[in-house]
Structure formats: C-alpha cells, structure tokens
Amino acid sequence: MARAGTLIESVMDDIESKIASRAYLPNTRLPSVRAQAKAMQVSVSTVVEAYDRLVAEGTIVSRPGAGFYTSGPIAPLDLNQIGPKVAREIDPLWVSKESLEATPDALMPGCGWLPSEWLYQTGIKRAMRSLARQNSLDLTEYASPKGSQAFRHFLQRRLLSQNIEARPEHIMLTESGTHAIDLIARFLLSPGDTVLVDDPCYFNFHALLKAHRVNIIGIPYTPNGPDLERFAQALADYNPRLYITNSGIHNPTGAHLTPSVAHQLLTLAKASELVIVEDDIFADLETTRAPRLAALDGLVQVIEIGSFSKTVSASVRCGFIAAKPDWIEQLVDLKIATSFSGNRLDSEIVLQTLTDSGYRKHMEKLQGWLAKQRIDVSERLLRLGIQPWIQPKDGMFLWCRLPTGTNATQLAQDCLSKGIVLAPGNVFSQSQSAHDYLRFNVAQCTEQKIFDVLDWALKQQQ
Known part of the structure; x- marks a missing residue:
C-alpha cells in the first residue's frame, strides 16, 4: 500500500512495489544506494534512510560488503503492481x-x-431439458481431455466453412476463450518474453498477459488491420514470441482484417518464429467474412481459438483451441495438469444449442x-x-x-x-x-x- 508521500517513503514504495510485482524475487540484490538515488533523483541520505527502514521491517536484509537484498518468500502475485500505474x-x-x-x-x-x-435462450432451455431426460454420463462424469468427440467434429465442419482445415484430433475444448489463451501462454511463454497485441485491443488480454509476467508491446490498429510498418519494426526490435489478435470483428474497434494486410502480416510472421493466436469469438455475428489467418497459414504458425459466451451463454462456458497436432497433445497435458478435465455438461449444452434448428x-x-x-x-x-x-x-x-x-x-x-x-x-x-x-x-x-x-x-x- 502506498505511503504518505515523503521522499523516503517513495523510495520504500518503489522497492516494495517491485517485490509485489515479482520484479524483485527473494535474494535479489537491490541497486546500490547511489544507483537508486540517481534513478529516483533523490539524495543518497534519503535512500540510506529508506533502506534502513526496510531492513527494520524485514523487507530487505543488509549483507556487509555485498549490499542490500530482498528477503522472505516470494511475494503473492499482485497484478495491480505489474506495469505502469494507471487510474x-x-x-x-x-x-x-x-x-x-x-x-x-x-x-x-x-x-x-x-x-x-438477445441470446438464444429457447435453445439453451431445450438443450437442458433434453439432457435432464437422458440417462447420460454427461450429467455426472469427467470429460475426455480433448473434449466431446461430437463437438470436435462439429467444430471441424464449422472451421472448414471459414477455410480452416482442422481434423477433430487437432481440436481441444477449453472452458472459455480466456482459458484457451491462458493455456497457450503457459505452453509457449516464459516470464520476460515479448507479446504483441493490437493497440487498442480487448482489455483482458492486458490483464491475462500481466499474470504471465511478459513484456507487452502494442501495435497501432488501423481500419484494415495492424500497422504493418510498426509490426515489422516490433519484430526486429523485440523478437516477440506471440501476437494475439481478432481477424474477424475486432474488439474494440469493430474493424475487419483485409486480405492484403492478412497476407503481408503472415509474410512478416513467417520470417520470424512468431506464433499468432487468432481469437475468433465473434464469428457468428459476421455477415461479411474477413479472411482468417489460420486459413491462410494452415495452422502452422497460427493457433485458432474461440468460444460461445458472446452468442450462446456467458454462464454455460465452452471454448476451443485448434492447432497443429503435436501442440494439441502438449496442450492437453497442460489442461490435465491445471484443470484435469473439461466441463462435460456445459459443452453438451452448448453443442445442442448450436445444432438446434432455431439457432x-x-x-x-x-x-x-x-x-x-x-x-x-x-x-x-x-x-x-x-x-x-x-x-x-x-x-x-x-x-x-x-x-x-x-x-x-x-x-x-x-x-x-x-x-x-x-x-x-x-x-x-x-x-x-x-x-x-x-x-x-x-x-x-x-x-x-x-x-x-x-x-x-x-x-x-x-
């Protein structure tokens, strides 16, 4: 928590916020007194007093001849302490x-x-009544790690309508679109990696990526897609691991990716090791189809994800990941390790709603x-x-x-x-x-x- 506001307390706040955000892990050597004074534009005596108070509180320890070090166990992750402060x-x-x-x-x-x-409540209720009448394992049993075979066959046909070829074994169900991105981040990212996002983009991308302690770089978004010149520059400057975007209805701008920008974007990606995560959560709201990066790329460097919380139900949660086969198998292992199984009941309700004649x-x-x-x-x-x-x-x-x-x-x-x-x-x-x-x-x-x-x-x- 921020202190009253003296110079000494501002130095203490700086150290404590870096510990809370895990920028400083246990046994991290702090900047020297002179380096900290220069960085914060305060006097050396101010930093000496701040460090002494932090030692007295047990936040840091002094090692004669070696400097000051953080102490104690790793701090609980505080997302509000990661990145620049905003209102x-x-x-x-x-x-x-x-x-x-x-x-x-x-x-x-x-x-x-x-x-x-505005949602298709009739279909959801019909699906729930149908399941309640069945002598079905869907009400009580764990789901298979990849999720319902019938749902994955449905998704295969759905993706093919967007020119994305993905066999059922290349598809895995998740709890939501956010769960899909979280699994992919666990799979591909390490703290300190760089991730590109559109600027502006869906705000929870920022929050989720902060939890993975990565470096986030925004690429200006135009009415036709990301600014390609800035995108190319970011590739050269940061060697990013991921780029997360919407190709269809872009959130928040409502723009569509154009074919020309899509092709140039993939050309830039293929010259690097960049992986693109294409979030297609708004597909069912489209009347004019935008090109899909996953279709142009063939799921080589693009991972396609989606969910149905915007068009079926935010209470009945189900999403998916479509990726190349070896990645899906490793993502399945991560899913088992972190959530063991999927929500069998929710996925069956969503599938029946999507395949209902009135949807x-x-x-x-x-x-x-x-x-x-x-x-x-x-x-x-x-x-x-x-x-x-x-x-x-x-x-x-x-x-x-x-x-x-x-x-x-x-x-x-x-x-x-x-x-x-x-x-x-x-x-x-x-x-x-x-x-x-x-x-x-x-x-x-x-x-x-x-x-x-x-x-x-x-x-x-x-």
Missing part, C-alpha cells in the same frame, strides 16, 4: 469487476456482452438487430459530438472519439455516479493513447437515460 477507472481488472458486479438497475453501454434477452435463424435476426442498433446509436452519439472511428460492417461495438478536450476517464467517473458503466479508451490501449475514446456496445444502448447522462457529463467538462 483505477482504466484498469482492466477494475472495469471487468465494475461490469460483472453491477447492480440490476445499472446500465452498461461499456460492457462486452449482449443483453440476456441459425436466431443469429440472422440478431445480426439484423445489431445492424439497426449500430446505425441508431451512431446517429444518437453524433448528435452529442461523439464520432465513431469507423462504421463497422458487423458486431456490437462502436469505437468512438469524444469531442475535443474531453477526457474519457473523467467522463466514465461522472457517468458511473449516475449508474452508467462506460469503457474508457485507455483500458484497451497499451500505449495509453486513447484518452479521448470510448467503446460502446450498441446492444446495451437501448435506454434514453444513457444519452441523457452522456450529454450531462460532456457538459461538465466544457
């Missing part, structure tokens, strides 16, 4: 908690999911609803001086620039006091360059109160 309102973990713990009467134009009444028709209606909402919400935001970055072809998101001089974090704070949960731009931005942007979920923008409160909050900053 709590643009901390990905805070925004997630605020959305997930919102009261029933809160309005959430900043959240990343559809209202429950396709429901999705067509949903696509139509979203198209109408994107137009309606864009017009209402424009009347407030809020400008969509692009007009997306599909999906639920509008990435919007606020009027000149408006700070999105302050706007979010003001709106939260009125029961409106927003998503400030910098929560999505590794470079913290989106201070005047907000992401809007058009499906969650049906109430007039949202626009009334936005109008009031914008006037507060004028």
